[in-house]
Amino acid sequence: MPTKTRFVDLLGSYEQEIHRYAFRMTGNPEDAADVLQDTFLKAFRAFSRLPADANHRAWLYRIAHRQALNLFRSQKVRETEPLEGALAIDDANGHPDDLAETRQLAQALRRMIRALTPRQRSALLLKKYEGLPYADVADILGCSEENARAQVYQAMKKIRNGLRRS
Amino acid sequence: MAQKKLAQVPNLSTPADADWKRAHEALMEAFASARVFYEWIDAPFGKVFLAKTDEGLCRVSFRRKEDELIDDLEQRELLPEKSAGKLDAERRQFEEYFAGKRQRFELPVDLRWGTPFQRKVLKAANEIPFGQCECYTDIAQRIGHPKAQRAVGNALGKNPVAIVIPCHRVVASGGRLGGYTGGLDIKRTLMGIEGIPTQEAS
Numbered sequence: 001m002p003t004k005t006r007f008v009d010l011l012g013s014y015e016q017e018i019h020r021y022a023f024r025m026t027g028n029p030e031d032a033a034d035v036l037q038d039t040f041l042k043a044f045r046a047f048s049r050l051p052a053d054a055n056h057r058a059w060l061y062r063i064a065h066r067q068a069l070n071l072f073r074s075q076k077v078r079e080t081e082p083l084e085g086a087l088a089i090d091d092a093n094g095h096p097d098d099l100a101e102t103r104q105l106a107q108a109l110r111r112m113i114r115a116l117t118p119r120q121r122s123a124l125l126l127k128k129y130e131g132l133p134y135a136d137v138a139d140i141l142g143c144s145e146e147n148a149r150a151q152v153y154q155a156m157k158k159i160r161n162g163l164r165r166s
Numbered sequence: 167m168a169q170k171k172l173a174q175v176p177n178l179s180t181p182a183d184a185d186w187k188r189a190h191e192a193l194m195e196a197f198a199s200a201r202v203f204y205e206w207i208d209a210p211f212g213k214v215f216l217a218k219t220d221e222g223l224c225r226v227s228f229r230r231k232e233d234e235l236i237d238d239l240e241q242r243e244l245l246p247e248k249s250a251g252k253l254d255a256e257r258r259q260f261e262e263y264f265a266g267k268r269q270r271f272e273l274p275v276d277l278r279w280g281t282p283f284q285r286k287v288l289k290a291a292n293e294i295p296f297g298q299c300e301c302y303t304d305i306a307q308r309i310g311h312p313k314a315q316r317a318v319g320n321a322l323g324k325n326p327v328a329i330v331i332p333c334h335r336v337v338a339s340g341g342r343l344g345g346y347t348g349g350l351d352i353k354r355t356l357m358g359i360e361g362i363p364t365q366e367a368s
Contacts, residue, residue: 004233007240008247019189020180029185037193044200048240129178 007047010056011040017057017130018064024125025068025118035071039064058136065122065140072118105163112162116155123151202239203249206232207257210264210359211352214329216253219244222274223256226328228348242279263329266359269296271330279326287321294335297360301339323347329356 015036022035042063050059113121119141126132126140127148138148181189194201202224204217215235217225229235239246255273262268277285290305302315302322311317322333328348334356338344343364346353357364 006236006246008245011245015190015193016186019186023181023185024178029181029188032181032185033189033192036189037196040193041196044197044245045243 004052005056007044010043010047010060014057014060015040018060021061021125021130022064022068024129025065025122026071031071035064035067038067038070042067055136055139058132058139061126061130061132061136062140062142065126068122069118108163109159112159115162116158120151120155120158123148124155127152128156197245200243200245202244202246203252204236204239204246205249205253205257207253207260209260211355214260216256216260217246218249218253218256219276221276221278223327223330224276224279225326226330228328228352260329264359273330275327275330277326280321280324283317284321284324287318288325288331288333291322291325291333291336292331294332296332297362299335299337299357299362302336302344303339305336319345332356335360335362 018039019032019036022039023029023032026032026035039060043060050056113124116124123137123141126137127134132140134145134148134152137152138145141148141151143151198220202217202219204215204225206213206215208214212228213230215225215227215229215232216223217235217239225235225239227235236246259268259271259273263271277288280288286309287305290308294300302318303312305322306312306315306318309318318336322336323345325331325333325347328334334346334353336344341364343350343353354364
């Protein structure tokens with residue numbers, strides 16, 4: 001019989017990943033810490049009612065996604081202007097020649113991602129950065145798989161268009 | 167150009183180590199009252215399960231199935247973690263007790279899950295000195311419920327911190343052993359350690 005998943009194992013396995021997602025979603029360390037905390041406290045209370053074969057990772061992201069949206073709702077101002085720094089691009093590996101160009105691209109990309117709706121941003125982060133399958137992204141956003149694909153597509157399109165203009 | 171680069175999706179920066187550390191610490195602090203550390207220790211009659219919250223020892227059990235014991239803790243909305251040295255003081259006192267070198271445990275206990283009646287009974291049992299015993303009726307009288315000997319027996323049977331609260335020092339009238347949740351063999355062993363004569367043993 002496989003050993004039962006314990007909540008403390010979930011903490012160990014996903015705490016850092018959820019924090020990274022929260023950080024990129026909210027764009028600042030304070031809000032990320034809040035989302036992380038709310039997510040795991042909520043998850044802890046619900047854990048005993050979760051079926052043993054549940055997809056724990058997607059379940060945690062679903063809670064985290066909702067917590068992030070709640071946070072945006074409670075501080076309406078931030079919704080359209082988070083991500084300062086959080087979406088900076090790692091350019092450490094770039095060629096020196098490319099560096100200026102990469103920085104420019106990073107700046108533009110930041111601007112574009114900032115303009116996404118929270119749902120598009122979440123979909124983009126989950127699919128393109130955390131590598132979740134569309135089925136999970138749909139589950140997390142609480143929508144159909146087609147809709148999840150559409151969110152990611154829209155996000156990418158907005159960014160591409162924005163970059164082309166810049 | 168931009169489009170080509172985007173096709174690979176540029177790497178977004180990850181949170182700085184300091185931010186991650188702060189967030190982790192805040193989370194652990196939020197969980198502080200739910201965290202419980204557990205460990206198995208050796209006793210003359212086998213393994214004993216110990217668990218401890220930030221308030222104190224909350225479980226001393228002779229049951230063998232770790233899964234069930236952890237389920238119990240989770241049902242109390244606790245977050246059980248295997249202890250890494252967090253129960254050293256407890257382990258040491260138990261070792262001393264089993265070796266006959268300790269008469270009294272000096273450990274905080276966490277009894278928050280018991281009913282007020284259970285806590286009253288356990289408190290009364292805790293006052294019985296090492297090497298002595300009392301009957302269920304003695305305890306019932308002492309807590310002011312002289313007819314509640316059966317309820318006293320039940321409350322002792324649910325003692326979450328066996329040995330530390332010495333419910334093994336409570337016996338039936340007429341020198342009979344009475345009951346013990348961990349089994350009468352364990353009760354006899356504990357009474358043997360304390361030099362309490364048992365009719366059935368002699």
